[in-house]
Amino acid sequence: MTLAIKAGTLIDGRGGEPIRDAVLLWEGARIAAVGPATSVAIPGGAKVVDASAKTAMPGLIDTHVHIMSTSAALEQRLFTPKAVSYYWAAQNLERTLRAGFTTVRDAGGADAGLRQAIEMGLVTGPRLVVSGTIGQTGGLAELRFPSGAQILNEDSWRVCDGVDEVRKTMRKVLREGVDFVKVFATGGVVAPQGSPFLAEWSPAELAVIVEESGRWGAGVMAHAEGNAGIKSALRAGVTSIEHGNVLDEEAIDLFLATGTYLVPTLHIVKLLADRRDSAGLSESSKRKEERLVEEGAGSFRRACEAGVKVVLGTDAFIADMHGTNATELQLMMEEGGLSAMEAIVAGTSAAADCCLLGEQVGTLEAGKIADILIVDGDPLDDIAVMQDSERIAVYKEGVLAG
Numbered sequence: 001m002t003l004a005i006k007a008g009t010l011i012d013g014r015g016g017e018p019i020r021d022a023v024l025l026w027e028g029a030r031i032a033a034v035g036p037a038t039s040v041a042i043p044g045g046a047k048v049v050d051a052s053a054k055t056a057m058p059g060l061i062d063t064h065v066h067i068m069s070t071s072a073a074l075e076q077r078l079f080t081p082k083a084v085s086y087y088w089a090a091q092n093l094e095r096t097l098r099a100g101f102t103t104v105r106d107a108g109g110a111d112a113g114l115r116q117a118i119e120m121g122l123v124t125g126p127r128l129v130v131s132g133t134i135g136q137t138g139g140l141a142e143l144r145f146p147s148g149a150q151i152l153n154e155d156s157w158r159v160c161d162g163v164d165e166v167r168k169t170m171r172k173v174l175r176e177g178v179d180f181v182k183v184f185a186t187g188g189v190v191a192p193q194g195s196p197f198l199a200e201w202s203p204a205e206l207a208v209i210v211e212e213s214g215r216w217g218a219g220v221m222a223h224a225e226g227n228a229g230i231k232s233a234l235r236a237g238v239t240s241i242e243h244g245n246v247l248d249e250e251a252i253d254l255f256l257a258t259g260t261y262l263v264p265t266l267h268i269v270k271l272l273a274d275r276r277d278s279a280g281l282s283e284s285s286k287r288k289e290e291r292l293v294e295e296g297a298g299s300f301r302r303a304c305e306a307g308v309k310v311v312l313g314t315d316a317f318i319a320d321m322h323g324t325n326a327t328e329l330q331l332m333m334e335e336g337g338l339s340a341m342e343a344i345v346a347g348t349s350a351a352a353d354c355c356l357l358g359e360q361v362g363t364l365e366a367g368k369i370a371d372i373l374i375v376d377g378d379p380l381d382d383i384a385v386m387q388d389s390e391r392i393a394v395y396k397e398g399v400l401a402g
Contacts, residue, residue, distance in 0.1 A: 002026070003027070003048075008052045009056070021037045024364060031370050059103065059372065065317075071317075072285075096322055099326060133158055133181075138193070141158060240261040240262070244303070246296040326347075
């Protein structure tokens with residue numbers, strides 16, 4: 001059966017002028033036609049959704065979430081069985097889909113099995129792009145603490161050094177069926193050791209990571225907060241830089257030269273700043289977070305003004321962030337100076353390209369998967385409407401969610 005939406009406004013995700021008085025047709029999971037009502041006829045017998053006072057747009061995409069995580073607190077992570085984390089993930093996925101996000105890229109924690117469970121209909125949630133992590137000795141992935149204590153777990157084998165060992169470990173990561181490999185190009189705020197301002201890996205090691213990923217058709221997402229690691233990852237040819245807090249002129253020029261995507265994760269930066277004493281951060285992490293905010297002030301706006309390709313990513317890993325992902329749209333406008341349309345592109349077509357899914361999702365056009373939002377309001381006039389799930393109807397692959 002053909003289904004049709006009659007929309008007062010249609011935003012196709014490509015950044016052009018919205019279409020007023022539009023019609024969108026789909027059959028099964030694919031869009032059949034889209035355009036002005038004067039050029040797209042609704043077939044007889046089609047089921048029609050009247051959204052003539054509403055806005056139709058592509059499903060949103062969050063390129064950086066941790067769907068298995070609900071806290072930064074070490075104690076909670078250590079005392080939560082893996083099975084419980086999967087139940088948390090199911091709840092987080094459903095909340096995220098209901099908020100208008102039909103695709104998310106998990107940045108560590110979720111595996112190919114969870115992706116398969118969604119595809120089989122065992123779990124309700126967005127399309128899931130999964131990543132496998134890899135880290136070096138002394139880096140963010142190695143859970144070693146200043147006391148000398150170290151946590152060894154099921155992922156400890158992912159820590160490796162030297163070109164040959166990195167290549168072998170990469171092949172083990174990729175054989176898990178991941179879509180991306182996440183490499184830690186700097187230390188991080190939450191990590192017990194290391195610095196966001198120091199680069200991890202040698203150029204040769206990074207080159208192997210990118211080479212092996214490319215051979216398997218996977219992308220590389222690089223956690224990188226300070227300038228040194230950002231530049232190393234950009235020179236190696238990664239797909240995207242995650243966080244990218246501190247950017248100097250050379251780093252911005254490298255973004256432009258390589259076409260690499262910047263995933264700014266403004267939501268988590270704001271949340272940690274607002275909840276410095278309640279987010280479960282150690283005193284060491286609080287000091288690192290404060291320094292990053294201070295040294296990175298204005299970096300994102302300068303990147304946007306220079307024309308760096310930015311995409312929506314929240315770094316949702318605290319419980320109440322899941323389902324509030326659309327906050328990132330407003331933050332990109334406030335902190336980067338983006339227009340509402342530019343922010344929407346960052347969360348649709350640009351995000352799809354960043355996830356290596358640009359041929360399938362991210363825009364409303366014939367042949368694409370029918371991931372469609374009907375919004376009771378106009379996000380071009382008030383982007384905050386995207387934060388109210390009660391005003392959003394979500395179609396994933398042509399089927400109304402919830």
